[in-house]
Amino acid sequence: MNKILMKKELSPQVFEIMVEAPLVAHKCKPGQFIMIRVDESSERIPLTIGDFDREAGTITLVVQEVGNTTRHFCQDFNVGDTILDVVGPLGTPSEMSKFGTVVCVGGGIGVAPIYPIARAYKALGNKIISIIGARSKDLLTWADKMAEVSDKLIITTDDGTAGHKGFVTDPLKAMLEKGDKIDYVIAIGPVIMMKNVASTTLPFHVHTVASLNSIMVDGTGMCGGCRVFVGKENKFACVDGPEFDAHKVDFANLMQRQKMYKNQESVEYGCGGHCQCVEE
Amino acid sequence: MRGGMRNKMPEQPANIRNHNFQEVALGYDEKTAIDEAQRCLNCLKPRCVQGCPVNVSIPNFIHEITEQNFGAAIRVLKDKNSFPAICGRVCPQENQCEKNCILGIKGEPVAIGRLERFVADYARQNELDQMPTTETIAKKQKVAIVGSGPSSLSCAGDLAKLGYDVTIFEALHAPGGVLMYGIPQFRLPKEIVQHEIDQIKTLGVKIMPDVVIGRTFTIDELMQEEGFAAVYVATGAGLPHFMNIPGENLNGVYSANEFLTRVNLMKAYEFPKVATPVYIGKKAAIVGAGNVAMDAARTAKRLGAETVYVVYRRSEEEMPARKEEIGHAREEGIEFRLLNNPLEILGDENSWVKGMKCIKMELGEPDASGRRSPVAIAGSEYILDVDMVVMSIGQGPNPLIKMTTPHLETNKRGNIVADAVGQTSMPGVFAGGDIVTGAATVISAMGAGKKAAVAIDAYLKEK
Numbered sequence: 001m002n003k004i005l006m007k008k009e010l011s012p013q014v015f016e017i018m019v020e021a022p023l024v025a026h027k028c029k030p031g032q033f034i035m036i037r038v039d040e041s042s043e044r045i046p047l048t049i050g051d052f053d054r055e056a057g058t059i060t061l062v063v064q065e066v067g068n069t070t071r072h073f074c075q076d077f078n079v080g081d082t083i084l085d086v087v088g089p090l091g092t093p094s095e096m097s098k099f100g101t102v103v104c105v106g107g108g109i110g111v112a113p114i115y116p117i118a119r120a121y122k123a124l125g126n127k128i129i130s131i132i133g134a135r136s137k138d139l140l141t142w143a144d145k146m147a148e149v150s151d152k153l154i155i156t157t158d159d160g161t162a163g164h165k166g167f168v169t170d171p172l173k174a175m176l177e178k179g180d181k182i183d184y185v186i187a188i189g190p191v192i193m194m195k196n197v198a199s200t201t202l203p204f205h206v207h208t209v210a211s212l213n214s215i216m217v218d219g220t221g222m223c224g225g226c227r228v229f230v231g232k233e234n235k236f237a238c239v240d241g242p243e244f245d246a247h248k249v250d251f252a253n254l255m256q257r258q259k260m261y262k263n264q265e266s267v268e269y270g271c272g273g274h275c276q277c278v279e280e
Numbered sequence: 281m282r283g284g285m286r287n288k289m290p291e292q293p294a295n296i297r298n299h300n301f302q303e304v305a306l307g308y309d310e311k312t313a314i315d316e317a318q319r320c321l322n323c324l325k326p327r328c329v330q331g332c333p334v335n336v337s338i339p340n341f342i343h344e345i346t347e348q349n350f351g352a353a354i355r356v357l358k359d360k361n362s363f364p365a366i367c368g369r370v371c372p373q374e375n376q377c378e379k380n381c382i383l384g385i386k387g388e389p390v391a392i393g394r395l396e397r398f399v400a401d402y403a404r405q406n407e408l409d410q411m412p413t414t415e416t417i418a419k420k421q422k423v424a425i426v427g428s429g430p431s432s433l434s435c436a437g438d439l440a441k442l443g444y445d446v447t448i449f450e451a452l453h454a455p456g457g458v459l460m461y462g463i464p465q466f467r468l469p470k471e472i473v474q475h476e477i478d479q480i481k482t483l484g485v486k487i488m489p490d491v492v493i494g495r496t497f498t499i500d501e502l503m504q505e506e507g508f509a510a511v512y513v514a515t516g517a518g519l520p521h522f523m524n525i526p527g528e529n530l531n532g533v534y535s536a537n538e539f540l541t542r543v544n545l546m547k548a549y550e551f552p553k554v555a556t557p558v559y560i561g562k563k564a565a566i567v568g569a570g571n572v573a574m575d576a577a578r579t580a581k582r583l584g585a586e587t588v589y590v591v592y593r594r595s596e597e598e599m600p601a602r603k604e605e606i607g608h609a610r611e612e613g614i615e616f617r618l619l620n621n622p623l624e625i626l627g628d629e630n631s632w633v634k635g636m637k638c639i640k641m642e643l644g645e646p647d648a649s650g651r652r653s654p655v656a657i658a659g660s661e662y663i664l665d666v667d668m669v670v671m672s673i674g675q676g677p678n679p680l681i682k683m684t685t686p687h688l689e690t691n692k693r694g695n696i697v698a699d700a701v702g703q704t705s706m707p708g709v710f711a712g713g714d715i716v717t718g719a720a721t722v723i724s725a726m727g728a729g730k731k732a733a734v735a736i737d738a739y740l741k742e743k
């Protein structure tokens with residue numbers, strides 16, 4: 001169990017890793033994640049299940065190097081190596097329903113987690129419009145897979161090297177202003193992106209959910225470290241979430257809590273350090 | 281008759297131990313143990329036994345000590361108590377066996393817990409407590425145990441001895457429950473817990489870590505698809521409570537569970553050698569006054585906090601922690617702010633804790649529980665200068681099993697409803713320990729596991 005079966009570099013510092021994890025693959029649903037501990041001295045870190053194959057008993061992760069543990073995992077673990085601990089599936093699965101038109105917004109590393117959700121919504125008969133974005137063309141991941149499960153795929157890059165120049169919120173806003181019928185929006189990506197998606201859809205009263213990536217320790221509801229402030233009460237992202245009504249989430253608190261160990265870990269942030277996902 | 285004083289427990293000096301994680305209490309040597317054992321009157325109607333939740337045959341094991349029959353002593357202990365090395369260390373003896381000891385009326389009670397610990401340690405070191413291997417016994421039905429705390433371990437051990445094919449499913453990567461992730465090394469060395477777990481394994485019990493019941497498998501799936509004939513649920517009281525006061529989400533505020541898990545389970549005290557960090561302030565406030573709070577306070581001190589306050593809204597008398605631990609904490613320099621209640625945690629411009637607003641309290645009329653309830657003194661607010669806060673005000677049941685097992689009856693607090701032997705509303709599903717009683721003690725959780733093992737055996741024989 002927990003053996004790495006495939007590893008591929010998708011873009012600088014982002015790897016697709018397929019792991020043998022039959023218990024997780026047997027059971028997981030879109031929107032769920034796992035916790036891994038790669039070796040004895042490593043942290044427990046949460047990673048979303050990007051894809052899974054129940055028959056083969058495998059799950060696929062897309063991992064971005066942002067700090068010690070993810071760097072160690074991406075650099076030092078190769079095909080044939082075993083991850084010490086894999087636990088899951090964790091979290092409450094995405095709400096599955098025929099909503100009508102669903103917009104899936106994935107930013108940066110958030111594209112992989114949104115893929116199985118988009119696929120499942122499509123299978124339920126929803127119309128899928130996907131908007132995926134990255135800073136630059138070579139940082140785009142899984143555009144081909146997203147195209148397969150979307151009725152329409154829109155790509156944005158900050159520097160205009162692929163698709164529309166600008167942010168993922170630009171085409172979303174344009175659609176809303178034009179009066180396009182949108183029934184449900186799901187956003188996964190850097191916190192600042194999810195926050196901006198929420199404020200874009202709020203005036204149009206479109207139900208919007210975001211998948212929150214708070215710092216976790218156990219992932220089972222035991223420590224409360226993952227608590228997020230939603231609708232004036234604390235929720236545990238690992239059990240109650242990770243998806244929450246984005247219009248009710250206190251994103252500023254989430255951003256602040258993600259920096260709790262900044263000094264100790266001299267963190268390099270999600271998108272390489274100088275993008276908008278850290279400082280507003 | 282011997283004098284009224286018990287033998288002292290040798291301890292590491294307070295000003296040394298509050299900088300290390302080695303065990304505080306060092307244990308009796310053989311001579312002291314025999315001397316202490318000789319204090320016992322071997323009463324015909326031993327009151328002490330009634331005070332023990334699992335009714336250990338206290339005079340019998342103590343008598344064996346006086347005869348230097350340590351092998352016999354450990355057998356007497358283990359007949360009722362699966363983990364004497366653990367209970368001898370963490371049982372609230374002063375409220376249980378020792379509280380009832382006849383010698384306590386005029387002088388000091390027999391140091392039953394210390395003797396229990398001595399026997400268990402002696403047996404472990406001299407390999408007197410080897411478990412029989414059960415390979416020859418044909419395996420009966422499969423039983424699943426959910427969680428791996430003391431309740432689960434004792435239930436699993438007893439069922440394995442009866443010949444059942446037992447599998448423990450644990451959500452975390454290490455078995456042991458609170459014994460591993462909660463109670464710190466300096467009070468309960470992890471090697472001792474590991475030894476008990478290894479013993480259970482030699483009985484043929486399989487332990488599957490990294491499996492969350494309710495997620496990886498549901499209880500129904502265990503029984504209908506995975507072939508388990510019965511299930512014992514002992515998932516503990518692991519859900520931390522917060523006060524719901526402003527500022528609890530500031531950086532530098534922990535639940536005791538998170539703080540202790542980072543340190544004990546993830547070994548954050550070795551950061552950066554291990555990858556998990558923990559933040560320690562210069563001045564820490566621990567809110568609450570139970571065993572968990574004492575553990576958090578003493579851990580913060582050991583990790584370098586210069587000042588550690590225990591902030592509690594009632595008075596000394598109502599503090600739920602063991603007297604011995606409160607005394608230890610005091611000796612180690614923990615400051616008690618009793619009759620003080622936090623109102624708000626204050627943050628700096630970067631949303632880090634920079635103080636805690638408290639109000640002073642006084643004791644009013646007794647409430648329903650008979651305890652005098654604290655009342656705020658108007659106008660007594662002040663700001664306690666702290667840069668770290670650990671909320672340690674209690675834990676509730678984790679909702680996962682309840683959420684995923686709709687026909688399992690729970691009460692309004694979310695605890696599983698079970699009868700005296702652990703039978704729940706679902707046939708074949710038993711439960712015990714903190715998930716049934718709410719946060720309690722190691723010994724009561726362990727006792728519930730033993731009772732359930734008997735009930736599960738009876739259920740499966742009838743089936």
Ligand SMILES: Cc1cc2nc3c(=O)[nH]c(=O)nc-3n(C[C@H](O)[C@H](O)[C@H](O)COP(=O)(O)OP(=O)(O)OC[C@H]3O[C@@H](n4cnc5c(N)ncnc54)[C@H](O)[C@@H]3O)c2cc1C
Pocket residue numbers: 033043044045046047048049061062063064065066067068069070071109112113212213214215216217242258259260261262265267268
């Ligand atoms: C539900 C969920 C799903 C996630 N899915 C993915 C995914 O599919 N792919 C991916 O690359 N990343 C994912 N993440 C983020 C990933 O867990 C963090 O990047 C990783 O934990 C960072 O660890 P590190 O030691 O490499 O970095 P560090 O140097 O420890 O920290 C870098 C930053 O990562 C965050 N972080 C640190 N530790 C944790 C932790 N234990 N839990 C959560 N965040 C933490 C903090 O914001 C921190 O400042 C997910 C997070 C959550 C909560």
Ligand SMILES: Cc1cc2nc3c(=O)[nH]c(=O)nc-3n(C[C@H](O)[C@H](O)[C@H](O)COP(=O)(O)OP(=O)(O)OC[C@H]3O[C@@H](n4cnc5c(N)ncnc54)[C@H](O)[C@@H]3O)c2cc1C
Pocket residue numbers: 370371372426427428429430431432449450451452455456457458459462463464491492493494514515516517518540571572575602678680681712713714715719720721722723725
């Ligand atoms: C810091 C601290 C100090 C304490 N000090 C003392 C003391 O000095 N003396 C004393 O007598 N008592 C003490 N206690 C209380 C005592 O530890 C508990 O009463 C006892 O451990 C309860 O045992 P249990 O087996 O019911 O559950 P736990 O020990 O809580 O074990 C439950 C286990 O189940 C696992 N689990 C939970 N949900 C699932 C799931 N869905 N699937 C799989 N596994 C799951 C958990 O991860 C955990 O490992 C203390 C508690 C704490 C937290």
Ligand code: SF4
Pocket residue numbers: 331332333334335336338361367368371372373376377378392393396723
């Ligand atoms: S198990 Fe606890 S209460 Fe019972 S005799 Fe031992 S120390 Fe006393």
Ligand code: SF4
Pocket residue numbers: 319320321322323326327328329338339380381382383390392
């Ligand atoms: S009550 Fe005290 S003196 Fe009597 S048997 Fe028990 S421990 Fe010994």
Ligand code: FES
Pocket residue numbers: 215216217218219220221222223224225226227236237238239
């Ligand atoms: S990660 Fe510990 S409660 Fe969510």
